[in-house]
Amino acid sequence: MIPAPFTYRRSGSVAEALDLVSEHGDEAKFLAGGHSLLPLMKLRLAMPSVLIDLGPVRELSYIRDEGAHIAIGALTRHHDLEHSGVLARSLPLLAHAAGQVGDPQVRHRGTIGGSLAHSDPASDLPATVLALDATLVARGPSGSREIAATGFFEGLFETVLEPDELLTEIRVPVPAADAAGWSFQKFTKRAIDWAIVGVAVQGTAVALVNMAGTPVRALGVERALAAGATPAEAAGHAAEGTTPGDDINASPAYREHLARVLVERALVEAQSTQA
């Protein structure tokens, strides 16, 4: 399978990428690692007429400790997140979740910004940044703006990004000492599959993978925890407010059951990692 014809453009900087996208409008798509977009293009589920390759934009590949938060360039690869000493110290949930994406070959190409902008609710990192209360930074023709992760994802493959905006940075607050416990749980049939259901927990923040059209916070669980519930009691609320899909892998009822089981496991593990 090969993608439908398109024009390939290569950009060496953020400024050049923004110029190219303003030239081509919403016919153009940014190409980061390509491991979400190219498979969709091969299936003709996406047919952009112009691809703007961000591969050479090295200025967006970094992980910086800014004290109260960690700043991550949008083109930082999963492999680099997985092996980052800064993340291992300050955001072990993110390092671990990045190491659960796909397989080593995928992690050598895929980027955090690409994964978030692609907005697949079955992906690992969207729910992870939601649990971490991250802020996303996007740059467009009129400058930069900050978007809370809670307001970023709109639906399957849809975000609040405008066609001429580029996601440039992910800012993740370093969890407070009493919220240091974390866990990432993911249920798959095969190692490299997307999660049928997944859970990211940081402190008492709980986010679900693949339980709705977007990643969602498990607000019922969080409310129960705040009221002093045990992990088992709180996990009973895991499916509240979710709208899980029905597909070849699982029925909605099965996904709701999985969410309750995985949330309990995640809360127990998060308690055990809370020093």
Add this chain to the structure above:
Amino acid sequence: MVNGAEVAADVEDRMLLVHFLRETAGLTATNIGCDTTSCGACTVLLDGESVKSCTVLAAQADGCQVTTVEGLAGAGGELHPMQRAFRAEHGLQCGFCTPGMVMAAVSLLQENPHPTEPEVRAGLEGNLCRCTGYHNIVRAVLAAAQEPTP
């Protein structure tokens, strides 16, 4: 650069790296298996790291170093330690997954020169062997890790 030699060609914007390697560069050892980023048969090294060449555009690899299994042997044709280990440990049955498996294993040992058996299994999770010959493949990688690096 492919296996240390420059390969220059004008190609269609949508050409995939695996087609460039097989059809333009004439290096047909790299197989096309699932074509959906799953099976790993098309694994090559891009700037030294394993990637699935069915999910990389040829244009994205412009200016990069690509290594296929044809590029592993030494100048005199002596096999790479990973190739020797696959032969010695019978790490292949039909051979279809082997080029990708060998390249993924080479990348794995570059990142983790002395992996444990579970680390080898996790490190090869992106490569499928439909003969299910995994045990000997894992043995081969563990054996290659005992060899001095070339």
